[in-house]
Amino acid sequence: MKLYDFGPAASAQRVRVFLAEKGLELPTEQLNVREGAQFTAALTEMNPFHCVPFLELDDGTVIAESLSICRYIEEIYPQPPLFGRTSTERAVVDMWLRRFELDGLVPMLHALRNSLPVFAGRVVPGTRNSLPQLPALVTRGREMMEIFLGRVEPYMVKSTFVAGAQFSVADITGFFAVRSATTLNMDIGSRYPAVAAWFAKVSARPSFQL
Structure with missing residues (x-):
């Protein structure tokens, strides 16, 4: 997996907090959103919404929404549970x-x-x-x-x-x-x-x- 991130973005920070609560670190690439790095042809093909964060899985699947990323992480790393236990x-x-x-x-x-x-x-x-x-x-x-x-x-x-x-x-x-x-x-x-x-x-x- 690889996380595309931009430090100041609140949406990206939500995912980083979630990962920290899980005790996880993911390979991460910082994109300078303010300079339009997310609008390159390659990244547009991956994520046409041009928002960070987005997560690229090993099979090429791209998850480009903060809560969707968190839900995916919860599925594969269920402890500690952050979406509820029952x-x-x-x-x-x-x-x-x-x-x-x-x-x-x-x-x-x-x-x-x-x-x-x-x-x-x-x-x-x-x-x-x-x-x-x-x-x-x-x-x-x-x-x-x-x-x-x-x-x-x-x-x-x-x-x-x-x-x-x-x-x-x-x-x-x-x-x-x-x-x-x-x-x-x-x-x-x-x-x-x-x-x-x-x-x-x-x-x-x-x-x-x-």
């Missing part, structure tokens, strides 16, 4: 994973890409000179995240981790959703203290020292 746990982890991704991380992705100058011309991941940044998407992303955090806060008061008592891939996704909110200077600490306490606890894990 059918019930796996369903609960998947539920929270989807909630944090769809209701938290995705709105934050659009907000960041439509606000930070580094993403000008690249508001759609894997594109260049595609669409202009829209300030309205920043406002709407922040509003959606506020709604989501308001729903999550009461749950986090009584939960050790996102999906229950055990650390899981849902915590990894949750971390990057909340980190994005802090990048946008959203007030997590005073408005959502249980979320902030969980975030601080997860941030201290060795795997998150990126």
Whole structure:
């Protein structure tokens, strides 16, 4: 296997945290995404979405999506389990994973890409000179995240981790959703203290020292 990576990319960092929690290291090639390294003909043939990370298997199969890479790694390296140990746990982890991704991380992705100058011309991941940044998407992303955090806060008061008592891939996704909110200077600490306490606890894990 070979992992194509770009250090600063949050999507790539999600996979690296997952690998670290598994105690795994994979052969890795760094691609300078900011300079368009992913748009070469050879890499386009491998990964037409031009996003990192992507994983090339020994048989030539390419997996070009962060969570899909994590699911594949979980299948071949099941310990420690990060997607749950039983059918019930796996369903609960998947539920929270989807909630944090769809209701938290995705709105934050659009907000960041439509606000930070580094993403000008690249508001759609894997594109260049595609669409202009829209300030309205920043406002709407922040509003959606506020709604989501308001729903999550009461749950986090009584939960050790996102999906229950055990650390899981849902915590990894949750971390990057909340980190994005802090990048946008959203007030997590005073408005959502249980979320902030969980975030601080997860941030201290060795795997998150990126």
